[in-house]
Amino acid sequence: MWECDSLRQPLGAVKRMGGARQRTGRVTVAWMRTGISVAEARALVLAEAQPLAAETVPAESALGRVLAQTVRAPRTLPPADCSAMDGYALRAADLARASAAAPVELAVVYEVAAGGRGDVPLKAGEAARIFTGAPLPPGADTVVRQEQAQAQAARVRIAIHPKRGDSVRRAGEELRAGEVALEPGVKLSAAALGLLASLGRTQVAVHRRPRVALLSSGDELVEPDAAITDGRIVASNAYALAAQCSDCGAESFNLGIARDTPAELEALLRAGLSADLLISSAGVSVGDHDHVRPVLEKLGCRLRFWGVNMKPGYPLAFGRFEPPPGPLVFALPGNPVSALVCFEQFVRPVLLRLAGRHTTERPLLRVTLSETLRKVAGRMHFVRVRLRREAGRVFATPTCNQSSGVQRSMVLAQGLLVFDAEATELAAGSEAQVQLLDLDFLSGACW
Ligand code: AMP
Numbered sequence: 001m002w003e004c005d006s007l008r009q010p011l012g013a014v015k016r017m018g019g020a021r022q023r024t025g026r027v028t029v030a031w032m033r034t035g036i037s038v039a040e041a042r043a044l045v046l047a048e049a050q051p052l053a054a055e056t057v058p059a060e061s062a063l064g065r066v067l068a069q070t071v072r073a074p075r076t077l078p079p080a081d082c083s084a085m086d087g088y089a090l091r092a093a094d095l096a097r098a099s100a101a102a103p104v105e106l107a108v109v110y111e112v113a114a115g116g117r118g119d120v121p122l123k124a125g126e127a128a129r130i131f132t133g134a135p136l137p138p139g140a141d142t143v144v145r146q147e148q149a150q151a152q153a154a155r156v157r158i159a160i161h162p163k164r165g166d167s168v169r170r171a172g173e174e175l176r177a178g179e180v181a182l183e184p185g186v187k188l189s190a191a192a193l194g195l196l197a198s199l200g201r202t203q204v205a206v207h208r209r210p211r212v213a214l215l216s217s218g219d220e221l222v223e224p225d226a227a228i229t230d231g232r233i234v235a236s237n238a239y240a241l242a243a244q245c246s247d248c249g250a251e252s253f254n255l256g257i258a259r260d261t262p263a264e265l266e267a268l269l270r271a272g273l274s275a276d277l278l279i280s281s282a283g284v285s286v287g288d289h290d291h292v293r294p295v296l297e298k299l300g301c302r303l304r305f306w307g308v309n310m311k312p313g314y315p316l317a318f319g320r321f322e323p324p325p326g327p328l329v330f331a332l333p334g335n336p337v338s339a340l341v342c343f344e345q346f347v348r349p350v351l352l353r354l355a356g357r358h359t360t361e362r363p364l365l366r367v368t369l370s371e372t373l374r375k376v377a378g379r380m381h382f383v384r385v386r387l388r389r390e391a392g393r394v395f396a397t398p399t400c401n402q403s404s405g406v407q408r409s410m411v412l413a414q415g416l417l418v419f420d421a422e423a424t425e426l427a428a429g430s431e432a433q434v435q436l437l438d439l440d441f442l443s444g445a446c447w
């Protein structure tokens, strides 16, 4: 499984990583693995990602943020027994013999509305008119809905015998004072923000959003509004990666385009060292103009691995600037689809973990191949697929040309089909797993 040139080192020195000794221009020595599997790479990146420190924010702007504290109920919720219906508060025992043939009449002695108070204890044979959310009067133990009662002047006639406690919301039925209302690690939903408000919380501690610095590198790259001449192409990766970052709840800033020179790369990378995560794209392969790795090492980044057995996206490097808490670094391949797929597999889980999330994986769907796929053994393929539901099954079909330069293969993709590294064929009609990118695909389906 380990195809690395594995010079195993003592555990303490390399944290369970065998490694290839790397010598760069300076005396920097890093321990780096090469040619590892997707699963190993995922484990290595996640091992480096700890949730970021907490910050206190107004609860009303905390939607989607991850709670960094335990929230306990400062008070009982609901604070008192109250009515769940519009109707009559009464004593269930008074209706023990009520039936359609022999309705029971009670005297309606007063009315209590939401926000009001029913202070006078109800006596046997008495009821109070009550509305949803109003506190239950002392002496009452049950509410009968108005649809099940017949009002006549100051009396009410009821032909059913309710269970004691019917249509009553008990004090503390949601939370008692001091109980845990929300656990750390919860992604704050609309409902959670409502609960925080009910508990009187206007401020809440959440994990800081990850800050990501994005660098494009390549002599051929220009900004989208520039003239396209002499083999220039637009540095589109920065735009797609920024969008992927924001999809993970991270904030990104663009360091711009570095020409393929060590000096320019160094200058721009330095500007990103204040981030939590630095992402470069391109210049990380084995070409004469690929300077990203040596420059990162020169700046103090310890690379953990380079080269993951996957397609698209083999030339991917990952490391961390030392000493901690220097930023984590992903040097992604330049091909747009490779960059996006590597982001999906490794950067997204890291950003979610930095943001405090427990769940870092996409949902997995079991699908049926609609056509036969073939490849050589050695690398895990992530096939961009469209999905179609038919006769209780989900069929997957490759989007279009699967070249790592064809962005539309990713634009059209509803999921990434996992074609295992050692497998060489997935026959039409056989089953495989898809990482679901398009959650709308689940809409309306009954799974
Ligand atoms: P490289 O890894 O530098 O050899 O680049 C691989 C391919 O990705 C080349 O065809 C580059 O032109 C292309 N590429 C590099 N950077 C970007 C970028 N920021 N946006 C789009 N394509 C890029």
Ligand code: MG
Pocket: 217, 218, 219, 260, 282, 283, 289, 334
């Ligand atoms: Mg290049």
